[in-house]
Structure formats: C-alpha cells, structure tokens
Amino acid sequence: MDYSAEVERRFDAPAGAGNVSGEGPGIAAGEAEDKVLNVWVRFEVQADGDTIREARFRVYGCPHTIAAASWIAESLRGAPVSALERLDIDGLKRALNVPKEKLGKLLRIEDAVRACAEQLGAAGTRPRVDG
Amino acid sequence: MTTRRRIYLDHAATSPVDPAVSAEMMRHLGADGTFANPSSSHAMGREAARAVERARRVIAARIGADPAGLVFTSGATEANNLAIKGVLAAARPGRRHLVTTRIEHKSVLDAAAAVERYGCDVTYVGCDGSGLVSPDEIERAIRPETSLVSVMHVNNETGMVQPIAAVAEICRAHRVPLHVDAAQSAGKLLLDVRRDGVALCSLTAHKCGGPKGIGALWIRDDVTVVPLLHGGEQQRGLRPGTLPTHQIAGMGKAFELADPAEEGPRLAALRDRLREALERIDGARVNGDPARAAPHILNVAFPGVDGEALRFALREIAVSAGSACMSDNPEASHVLSAMGLTDAAATSSIRFSVGRTTTADEIDAAATRVRDAVERLRRLALGAPAWCSAWRSARLTDDPVFG
Numbered sequence: 234m235d236y237s238a239e240v241e242r243r244f245d246a247p248a249g250a251g252n253v254s255g256e257g258p259g260i261a262a263g264e265a266e267d268k269v270l271n272v273w274v275r276f277e278v279q280a281d282g283d284t285i286r287e288a289r290f291r292v293y294g295c296p297h298t299i300a301a302a303s304w305i306a307e308s309l310r311g312a313p314v315s316a317l318e319r320l321d322i323d324g325l326k327r328a329l330n331v332p333k334e335k336l337g338k339l340l341r342i343e344d345a346v347r348a349c350a351e352q353l354g355a356a357g358t359r360p361r362v363d364g
Numbered sequence: 365m366t367t368r369r370r371i372y373l374d375h376a377a378t379s380p381v382d383p384a385v386s387a388e389m390m391r392h393l394g395a396d397g398t399f400a401n402p403s404s405s406h407a408m409g410r411e412a413a414r415a416v417e418r419a420r421r422v423i424a425a426r427i428g429a430d431p432a433g434l435v436f437t438s439g440a441t442e443a444n445n446l447a448i449k450g451v452l453a454a455a456r457p458g459r460r461h462l463v464t465t466r467i468e469h470k471s472v473l474d475a476a477a478a479v480e481r482y483g484c485d486v487t488y489v490g491c492d493g494s495g496l497v498s499p500d501e502i503e504r505a506i507r508p509e510t511s512l513v514s515v516m517h518v519n520n521e522t523g524m525v526q527p528i529a530a531v532a533e534i535c536r537a538h539r540v541p542l543h544v545d546a547a548q549s550a551g552k553l554l555l556d557v558r559r560d561g562v563a564l565c566s567l568t569a570h571k572c573g574g575p576k577g578i579g580a581l582w583i584r585d586d587v588t589v590v591p592l593l594h595g596g597e598q599q600r601g602l603r604p605g606t607l608p609t610h611q612i613a614g615m616g617k618a619f620e621l622a623d624p625a626e627e628g629p630r631l632a633a634l635r636d637r638l639r640e641a642l643e644r645i646d647g648a649r650v651n652g653d654p655a656r657a658a659p660h661i662l663n664v665a666f667p668g669v670d671g672e673a674l675r676f677a678l679r680e681i682a683v684s685a686g687s688a689c690m691s692d693n694p695e696a697s698h699v700l701s702a703m704g705l706t707d708a709a710a711t712s713s714i715r716f717s718v719g720r721t722t723t724a725d726e727i728d729a730a731a732t733r734v735r736d737a738v739e740r741l742r743r744l745a746l747g748a749p750a751w752c753s754a755w756r757s758a759r760l761t762d763d764p765v766f767g
Binding site for chain 1: 672676745
C-alpha cells in the first residue's frame, strides 16, 4: 500500500484529533462505523450561528481514514454549517491520493459528519439544509 | 521530519546474506572462479560439480538426509510444488488423495488447490487454538487412496512447531509418504528426516543467511516424483536446467553456518525478551503457545488498533502482518482464522521474527516503539464501540475479541 506524503504527515500528527470541549446548543456529535471495513469515526462540531468554530474527531481505522478525518476536521473549521452536508470529498481524494479501495471508508466519515448536521438541525441551532 | 533508526524484525520473511555466504558465492561467479557449468565434463566443469557436491553434503547433513536425494530448486515454493504435484501425478489413478492442513504456507495450499483442479482429492485438517495440528486428525483424514500427507515443520506466521515425528509415525503405519515444508526451521530447529520418518522435505536458503532464488526438495529414494519442468537430464531429470553453482554453494555455506544448537537459544532469548516487553501492553496477546514455538517467531495481537495503521505507525520497523490488510475488505490471515481468532483480532496481529543480526538493543527499542504506537492509536479511538476497542475488556472474564 502506498501512502502519500500528506497521509503520512496527517497520520503522524492528526490535527483535529480529540473532542470538542464543553457543551451547549451549538455542539453536535455524530458517529458512523462499518465492521466489515474496519472503521469507526466520531465527529464533534461546535457551531456559532452559521459558522463552525471547532471540529474534532476520534477514529479507529487505517492510515487513510485517520488522515481523511484530520483533513475534514481542518477543512470544516471556520466553514459555514452547511459545509457539514457538502463535504469536498473530491478535494479530499486529491489531497490525500486515496486509493479506490479505500473510498468506502470515506463514506463512513461523511456519515458521521452528516449526523452532526442533523443533530444541529434537530436542535434548531440553524435551519436544516435540504439536499 | 525525524528519521528513526530502522530495525529489521522480519527474518521469517527473509534474512540478509551472511558476508561469509556472499564471499563463498563470489568464488563461483567470475572468470577466475568456479563459474563453469557443473554438468560439463571438462576439468573446470568438474571443479564446479565438486563445489555443488560439497554444498549438497552440508545441506543434507543438516537434516540427517542422504545427499543423493537432494534436488535443487529455485526455493521452497518450487520445492513444495514439486513435492505435491510431483507425488500426486506419480500416484496411480484412484490413489490421488492428499492430506494437508489449513495452516500451510500458500505455496502448499495453492499447489493443493491446483491438484484439486486436476481431479485429485484433498482433505484439509485444521488446528487447535494454539495453532497446532493434531496427529489424530491427520490419521482420521488418511484414506486407503491417500498418496501424500503434507505438514509444515514450523508455521511461518505463528512459529508453532508441528508434531512431525508423531505425524510421521502415523504416515509410516499407513504407508503414506510424509512431505514436510521446513522452510522456516533451517538453522533454528533440528529436523532429522531419517529419525523422524520424513519422505520429502522442502528447504530454502534465504531465511537463514543464504541467497534468495535457491532451495531444495529432499526426496527419499523409495518415493516417486514426476518432474514439473522438462528440458535436460540434470538432477536425474527431476529439475532440469543448468545448476547455479554460486547459489548452491551459497546455500551450502548458509546451512554450514546455521547451527540450531548454537543459534536457537540465542534467538529464543531475544524472542522472549520481546514477548515479555510486548505482553506488558494492555490487552496484547501472543497468538500461539510460546512454549511450543520455534525460537525466532512471535505473533502478537494488539486489540483496539487497526492492523494496517499499526504497521504504518511502525514503518521504520520491518515486521509482517498476519493478514493482507490492504483492501477495503481486509482478509484475515488464514492461519489466525484457523486458530479461531476473530477478523478484528487477526487483523490487529503482527509477526515479529528475529535473526542472526538482531540485537537486544533493537528488541528494546522496537518494544518501546510498539507500545507508543499502540497507545497513540488507542487514544485516537477513545470512545469507540466494543468491537474495535475490546482491549479494555480483555482483562474481564469474557473476551469478545478472541471469542
């Protein structure tokens, strides 16, 4: 298995790893897992109005999964809340050079992040974004 | 980026060529050396043939075998193929049944699958939770039409030493030849084909300080084998082709240097030092029974970490996976699965193997790096569900990872 330099860098120092501190109406968490793909991911975000102030993750998975979670957490910080439902998966694939056989794992990360969006929407923190 | 010292703990995969071996090989390569074709009748050819015969005697002596029965091959994979396909092809129709085990090396399992496709019957015997094959199960699998039993000496993933003498006794009682894949045991563990009643034995050079690309199949004189290759009368037509004098001489030198009585205890001490250090990691569990394992292999499961991630974290340490964890649907090791490990436990397992160049300092450094990597990956997965974080329940009475 080949790993890009960006995967190696993020695997060795996964920026965004951990939990969002505190609790409140702007904080949401989402999890997704797939035993067959050997992946579990939890995302926690803190929104302030329509802006994501913090995004953190916990992950069990391969180096690509860890690096991808880190890349997404960084890309979400400062982004509008709607970004939770429109992750730039193509940009992620390019940035990390994710092999085709690993793409299923990225979907689990996407699921965890979407679960955050749903939770924020249900809590009325922001208007639900359709589509 | 800090570059960390690389540590080689993958001697069961291959070992560096011993300087004495490469020096010996060089003597048979150049114009001023014994480069001539050993099958040639001129003086230079005869000199090369003598070098081949010297090596043959040394290699045969290491397994207590008659040198005349040694057929040089490209390695143990070819030797295993020659043994299985060659014996099954030589068997009378109606007597083409092979008994082997589920924990053999792929070169045996794939050769067995090939003879099945050619119309032979194959019975695969399992192993117990520690990775040992039961001689009684082998006996139950033998039928009147069985023409070969094939059992490895040392399992390449767990290091478990199989009960060859007991299996051989059963084979002798049923008049079935026993083939032993001894690729992992040369230089580490004594095998005496005459004493133990082995009929065919596969060997390789590169796991004990010899070069890659050379191995041998020893065939007892009462066993008939049909060749895989055709094209010459070398090696009694069993394996035609110009004999590679330098490779054979290198293998001979490697086997001369590989003394199990001397090397075995040193390797066992290094392995035990590593095992004791790794067992201090919460939840780490040795796959197999260390008391019945070869001295150079240690296979450990680290529940709560993804195997691919752990190997990547340890990329400056050369170790092997017990699994091919390279796809979206990682396939667990067939050996660890046969031992009853769950996929999660099997894919979190790592094989460490020590060799002649391994030092105690390297063992200590490797153990520290493994502990750090496991702890880092587990911290990253804090809060994960039980199926991927069961290491925390490993101390409880019910251990779901190892079912």
